[in-house]
Amino acid sequence: AQSVSQHNHHVIxxxxxxLELGCNYSYGGTVNLFWxxxxxxxxxQLLLKYFSGxxxxxxxxxxxxxxxxxxxxxNLRKPSVQWSDTAEYFCAVRLSGNTGxxxxxxGTTLQVKP
Amino acid sequence: xxxxxxxxSNKVTEKGKDVELRCDPISGHTALYWYRQSLGQGLxxxxxxxxxxxxxxxxxxxxxxxxxxxxxSVSTLTIQRTQQEDSAVYLCASSTRLAGVTDTxxxxxxxxxxxx
Numbered sequence: 001a002q003s004v005s006q007h008n009h010h011v012i013x014x015x016x017x018x019l020e021l022g023c024n025y026s027y028g029g030t031v032n033l034f035w036x037x038x039x040x041x042x043x044x045q046l047l048l049k050y051f052s053g054x055x056x057x058x059x060x061x062x063x064x065x066x067x068x069x070x071x072x073x074x075n076l077r078k079p080s081v082q083w084s085d086t087a088e089y090f091c092a093v094r095l096s097g098n099t100g101x102x103x104x105x106x107g108t109t110l111q112v113k114p
Numbered sequence: 115x116x117x118x119x120x121x122x123s124n125k126v127t128e129k130g131k132d133v134e135l136r137c138d139p140i141s142g143h144t145a146l147y148w149y150r151q152s153l154g155q156g157l158x159x160x161x162x163x164x165x166x167x168x169x170x171x172x173x174x175x176x177x178x179x180x181x182x183x184x185x186x187s188v189s190t191l192t193i194q195r196t197q198q199e200d201s202a203v204y205l206c207a208s209s210t211r212l213a214g215v216t217d218t219x220x221x222x223x224x225x226x227x228x229x230x
Binding site: 036043044045049092099100101105106 | 149156159164207209211216218221222
């Protein structure tokens with residue numbers, strides 16, 4: 001069965017540190033890839049997405065992600081985190097030719113210390 | 115415009131009772147999805163609607179779960195004879211669909227269901 005794996009369950013960083021959250025998926029066909037963020041007390045919001053084209057995708061709030069097809073990965077990065085980035089981050093995959101349902105990773109809780 | 119809305123925001127019920135959860139998608143979004151977010155299980159797909167029909171119900175965990183959508187808009191998720199393991203946050207998402215491809219899904223705030 002298709003699955004999405006997020007390697008880091010809980011990450012603690014100080015402000016200004018660099019961030020990289022890993023995401024790998026298991027599916028050999030064409031995929032669309034997403035990162036969603038859930039800030040404390042808020043609902044899921046789209047951070048960025050990859051459908052096709054340039055594998056380096058830029059999203060909101062200075063986040064970016066790189067799709068590496070050969071590694072089945074879509075890691076999320078930010079050069080310098082802020083306290084306001086404290087949230088839970090979810091990687092999700094949508095399979096081509098599918099109904100559009102998303103398969104989510106388990107999520108990574110990011111805590112940024114001021 | 116307005117986002118996806120869900121009601122109620124919180125629901126506490128007793129084991130064995132039936133509950134109904136409501137989702138109002140973004141106007142014009144023909145695709146509607148229900149997901150469940152629970153501890154230990156993460157975010158799981160439940161059911162997908164395109165218009166009023168549900169071509170993918172593969173995520174519904176048991177026959178106690180059902181959903182309908184009317185007028186291509188509002189959707190209701192019904193859980194009959196609730197069990198404690200049904201406790202979770204139920205999320206609704208909607209998106210447009212063009213040329214057979216769904217676009218980005220936008221999520222509502224969720225309904226937190228607690229079964230005592």
